[in-house]
Amino acid sequence: MTDDYYELLGVSRDASTEEIKKAYRKKARSLHPDVNPSAEAAEEYKKVSAAYETLTNPEKRRMYDMGGGPDMGGMGGFGGGAAGFDFGDIFDMFTGGMRGRAQGPVPRQRRGGDQLQQLRIELRDVVFGAEKQISYTTAVLCGTCQGSCCAPGTSPTRCTQCQGTGHVQRVTQSLLGQMVTMSPCPVCEGHGDVIDSPCTTCSGHGRVIEERTLTVKIPAGVENGTRIQLRSQGEVGEAGGPSGDLFVELSVADDPHFVRDGDDLVTRVRIPMTSAALGTTIPLTTFDGERDLELEPGVQPGEQLTLKGLGVTPLRREKRGDLRVIVDVVVPTKLSEEQRQILERFAEARPEEKHGQVRQGSQGVFGRLRDAFRG
């Protein structure tokens, strides 16, 4: 974070007014509260606006370039004598580094932290999308004090050490005259007020740790490791400050029957050698219920059949992928005497398949094998 006005706007020190205006417009577009409601953006927007205001005013810019604070435009140099000087401004002029610090007390409210929560989902949730409940431990607003940090019926009192300014000044003599150093008030820690009777429920923090349950909408088509951002569902800030965000990281459990391949689902069926030769219809369990899978006579090992529209619904789209079914053909390993004789007669009826005449694997067979391994 920088408070250098030129760096804030991203322009060189000799930039023209026109260049400064252009740089400001560009920054303001992305930081404007209407576009970016976050607290950081608001803070940045304020700084950038202050930089713009100073650098587009020739007199103010000249003072700023000399090392003066942003609000010194009307001071007119050193000629006026020490009586009219504000110590804070002198200090700013000499160091250039404390601008913005002496502006007033520091609010107690702080933005709460972001949180990361793991959520395990099933492949079915990826196919259709789902709503899931998650429970997590987080900081929530204290119900007793509603974030004021004070015991009921009490309120903060003005700090007598710093008179409510949040900072204390120390004046020292130096070669240049009086120097003022400023530091946060040690009594009120810079807040400008003091809580004499802290709320006992939250020990004066304005928030308490609690378990919270939330329904998370999971869009169809999410990937393993996708993080869903839930704005303001993280920790409530100190003293009722704005909440952080909750990030829900999804991990998709392995499915016993299906694997995902892009928008498609892939599964395997095992059928006996005879069914492959004769053709058959088998029941296939899908995420859309049971379907009849028709296998033509002569279906080959590794062959893929496609069931249109039974795959994954892609993220932010509607047309679903396909379900691809890879066929495994099971060759019997133990044959009874009778079965062996039948198969031998079968082989004799098909002269091209006699023992010793099996062709070496052709392109086609290996091609299918490759596909099967890929699937």
Ligand SMILES: [Zn+2]
């Ligand atoms: Zn409280």
Ligand SMILES: [Zn+2]
């Ligand atoms: Zn104080």
